Amino acid sequence: MKAFNTLNGIVAPLDRANVDTDAIIPKQFLKSIKRSGFGPNLFDEWRYLDEGQPDADNSKRPINKDFILNQDRYQGASILIARDNFGCGSSREHAPWALEDYGFRVIIAPSFADIFFNNCFKNGLLPIVLAESTVDELFTEVDVNEGYKLTVNLQEQVIEKPNGNSIAFEVDPFRKHCLINGLDDIGLTLHHVEDIRSYEEKRKKEAPWLFSS
Amino acid sequence: MAGKTLYDKLWDSHVVRKEEDGTTLLYIDRQLVHEVTSPQAFEGLRIANRKPWRKSANLATADHNVPTTGLDKGITDPVAKIQVETLSKNCKSFDIQEFGMGDVRQGIVHVMGPEQGATLPGMTVVCGDSHTSTHGAFGALAHGIGTSEVEHVLATQCLIQKKSKNMLIEVNGELNPGVSAKDVVLAIIGKVGTAGGTGYAIEFGGSAIRSLSVEGRMTVCNMAIEAGARSGIIAVDDKTIEYFKDRPFSPKGSDWAKAVDAWIELHSDVGAHFDQVIKMDASEIQPQVTWGTSPEMVVDINASVPDPDKESDPVKKEGMKAALVYMGLEANTPISEIAVDKVFIGSCTNSRIEDLRAAAEVANGRKVAKNIKLAMVVPGSGLVKTQAEQEGLDQIFIKAGFEWRAPGCSMCLAMNADRLEPKERCASTSNRNFEGRQGNGGRTHLVSPAMAAAAAVNGHFINVNDL
DSSP states (O other), rough: OOOOEEEEEEEEEEEOOOHHHHHSOOOOGOOOOSSOOGGGGTTHHHHHHSSTTOOOOOOOOOTTTGGGSSSSTTTOHOOOOOOOOBBBSSOOOOOHHHHHTTTTTTEEOOOHHHHHHHHHHHTTTTEEEEOHHHHHHHHHHHHHOOOOOOEETTTTEEOOOOTTTTEOOOOOOHHHHHHHHTHHHHHHGGGGGHHHHHHHHHHHHGGGGGGGO | OOOOHHHHHHTTHHHEEHHHHHHHEEEEEEEEEETTTTHHHHHHHTTTOOOSSSSEEEEEEESSSSOOOGGGOOOOHHHHHHHHHHHHHHHHHHOEEEOOOOOOTBBBBHHHHHHHHOTTEEEEEEEEGGGGGGGGGGGGEEEOOHHHHHHHHHHEEEEEEEOOOOEEEEESSOOOOTTTHHHHHHOOOOOOOTTTTTTTEEEEEEEHHHHHHHHOOOOHGGGGGGGGEEEEOOOHHHHHHHHHOOOOOOOHHHHHHHHHHHTTSSSSTTTTTSSSSEEEEEEGGOEEEESSSSOOOOTTTSSSSOOGGGHHHHHHHHHHHHHHHHTTOTTTOBBGGOOEEEEEOOTTTOOOOHHHHHHHHTTTTTTTTTTTTTTEEESSBBBHHHHHTTTTHHHHHHHHEEEEEOOGGGGTTTTTTOOTTTTTEEEEEESOOOOTTTSOOOEEOOOHHHHHHHHHHSSBBOOGGGO
């Protein structure tokens, strides 16, 4: 996994609640057996005027100029600000894969759906929960300041604004540790092989039917 | 000591180790595997030269991409074909049992698992699919995971987790005529909202929930994720135990008695602490129809499309307006005046035998209305299909003008050829009415099987009690 420490990047606003993973990456792209290359189809139904197909050349497709990520001022954005319940719906990890492949590394919202939130950390993507009023302020500041950037410092758990103000944020210590060091969860868990084996031995005695097939 | 909730009991019995900050290694008893969210996980194992920890804990089937018609031609979409074939190849090379296409046991993972007794009370169950919450219906701790976690479970038989909070949703009283488990869960989502259960495991209880069959309870738990909760659970009772008797993977011989002894303990203790409790009155629930692009946008069949101008929250108001534009609906239109183009009866929410019986009862002796372009019934598994045919349900549907299809996820998410065209309106027994879910530009209204069949024969929504 890509490590994450500090990021200074352009902020793009996605001003709607309940953005679901079907919207983040529509189902036809889930037929891929790879975990890369989803970026051009991030928010496909909002970004383009026609219907996207897997393996098609996206560069020739008609663009929806009204969609926020298609505006010149947000090109190269790596921080997305969003509304409540971002990433709801399907558990598809293709959603964080698409966001990361597009170039996002941080998503800021008042709340996230559980499975999506969890999937982000497995892919070097940092989801940050901030109070609704703080997110509101960010939406306003992004809107009035072209080229608005934030600096996200995971080690210090702080977001620095261009005006010098800063916002502290919470992050689970274990997830922070994994993200900063780019650690692979499986490798960590396999340090506890003996614990897993002894759990299994105990459990086999209590509930043998769980191991019979 | 205070009593434990059902969720506490399930959690505690699966803790392998716990760190000081609460991060827990949780043991997983069963993983269900399908073609869409597993290829990258198997690839990860291969790259790291890892093997499945306990291969018999996994069970696979293809469901999302499989065609529901013209099976003799195989899968004609080359990209989908590669994905389904990749599942079979992976299962072969890692020695994992798979019910492939053509096997009567093949079907939607969440129908197939319980049907085989492969998911049981007291288990932890995961799958790379958010509707894994379905399996909570019989006192299992079940939730959807991403592909990285699919790989993690394959490699270690564990997940790194933090415990959720406990929520109890109690529905008491007698259900009204024409009201099914689907209407109950849609009404619950309408009340708590799509994010109301975020961070919680929801236990559904109360006399109305207890009165539901095991299959009905599966419908309720299936949509816990639509209320934001990864897991929905319901306590074990006699119906649960009866359901698992003599299923292929169910405990046999002396293990059966031992298992039953353990299973009857799978309920919340009296006095157990819930972080949140929501109570609902069953008598207030009528057949439900969603009108918008989120499952929480739901009203009674007797109601009208809500008016965004009456909503005070500005973000909600904008969401409602956008939903009405997408859905092609005017505020204040009576739901019963909305005509539909297509009808879909199926999905992991509503494709089991009781769902098909409920729809067939409405379809029996009636005809699909002329304005309906397609009304399709997609059983949840080959075994459900066979049983329905033995009961003559297929003939009832075909006579009424429905198409009788082969099992799979089908038009719930339209990964195969079954889909809506732009602006087509569908009465669907599935679980998500998101934009584009059933096809780019398609408009989904979520309903129960009986209400979907009623819309099919009537051409527009109608209270199934008024037919």
